Amino acid sequence: MITLYGGTSSTLLAKKVAKLLETRLGRSEIKVFDNSEVRVRVLGDLQNKTVAIIQTTSNPTNSSLMELFFTCDALKRGNAKKIVGVIPYFGYARQNIQHRPGEAVSVNLVVRFLETAGFDEVFTFDLHDEATAGVFTIPFKNLSALPLLAESIRNHLGEGKTSKEHVAIASPDQGGVERGRLFGKAFFDDEDFPLVIVEKKRDLNLIHQSKIVDMYGEVKGKTVILVDDIVTSGGTLLNAAKLCLRKGAKNVIAAIVHPDFSEKAPKRIQNSSLSAFFTTDTIDPLPSRRFKKLKVVSIAPLIAEELGRVK
Numbered sequence: 001m002i003t004l005y006g007g008t009s010s011t012l013l014a015k016k017v018a019k020l021l022e023t024r025l026g027r028s029e030i031k032v033f034d035n036s037e038v039r040v041r042v043l044g045d046l047q048n049k050t051v052a053i054i055q056t057t058s059n060p061t062n063s064s065l066m067e068l069f070f071t072c073d074a075l076k077r078g079n080a081k082k083i084v085g086v087i088p089y090f091g092y093a094r095q096n097i098q099h100r101p102g103e104a105v106s107v108n109l110v111v112r113f114l115e116t117a118g119f120d121e122v123f124t125f126d127l128h129d130e131a132t133a134g135v136f137t138i139p140f141k142n143l144s145a146l147p148l149l150a151e152s153i154r155n156h157l158g159e160g161k162t163s164k165e166h167v168a169i170a171s172p173d174q175g176g177v178e179r180g181r182l183f184g185k186a187f188f189d190d191e192d193f194p195l196v197i198v199e200k201k202r203d204l205n206l207i208h209q210s211k212i213v214d215m216y217g218e219v220k221g222k223t224v225i226l227v228d229d230i231v232t233s234g235g236t237l238l239n240a241a242k243l244c245l246r247k248g249a250k251n252v253i254a255a256i257v258h259p260d261f262s263e264k265a266p267k268r269i270q271n272s273s274l275s276a277f278f279t280t281d282t283i284d285p286l287p288s289r290r291f292k293k294l295k296v297v298s299i300a301p302l303i304a305e306e307l308g309r310v311k
């Protein structure tokens with residue numbers, strides 16, 4: 001049986017996974033000093049045990065990452081046999097290439113740090129760029145919550161309203177085509193459907209700002225499901241939603257894996273023309289990040305299933 005720890009950024013999710021695995025979370029002490037340094041201590045006998053730590057690395061990204069590295073080090077020092085990192089949201093995944101000359105490729109460094117800390121295996125969900133998987137030299141698995149979201153939205157729409165006649169699947173940017181395909185395949189149980197694509201442009205000198213260039217595909221009279229990996233400011237999603245409605249969509253629903261909300265995003269989304277915002281608990285849905293249109297689907301069963309396979 002695997003020994004499970006929950007980091008401070010995934011407390012709710014880790015508890016759910018522990019319940020499904022019919023186990024208790026291992027005890028640890030995480031202290032943050034006044035100078036912001038973090039001290040990690042894991043308690044319990046780890047000798048020769050297979051251990052997993054669930055810790056998402058969303059805002060505050062840097063301190064969540066540090067806690068994760070230090071937890072791994074502490075587990076290693078306790079002589080754990082194997083250490084598995086479950087990082088539901090992988091911070092820095094969007095810094096995957098040199099978007100402009102002179103930039104760091106930060107996600108590659110995060111991968112190196114995880115390996116140096118001593119992880120034997122890492123799982124994540126819907127990584128921004130699949131190619132980042134190739135940076136790992138330890139076993140790594142990119143799981144997907146898109147089929148779960150597809151099932152929840154099908155149930156939400158109800159019988160008779162989920163056919164290709166009624167629903168269009170759309171990607172709010174050109175980089176999300178594969179994601180839209182994966183979602184649509186699960187939603188329609190068919191690979192053959194027209195994917196609507198919104199073309200987006202970013203001015204990389206400005207942060208959290210993007211604008212729409214064009215849209216390809218038909219949305220008139222349909223329920224549009226906008227599929228994306230992450231929402232931070234909400235700009236990408238809400239610009240695309242507005243355009244769909246302007247082009248005659250009946251209503252627009254969002255299917256977003258990671259609710260990596262900036263401070264103003266929950267209010268912006270609630271006040272927008274979206275009819276519902278479906279997401280997951282890759283980032284714990286704390287009360288301050290909740291709003292009426294938010295519907296959270298738990299990835300806990302997927303993690304429990306995966307950890308059940310770890311030897």
Ligand code: R5P
Nearest residue numbers: 208230231232233234235236
């Ligand atoms: C970009 O390539 C991502 O897939 C998301 O579309 C983007 O990061 C969302 O950010 P925001 O909500 O700030 O527009």
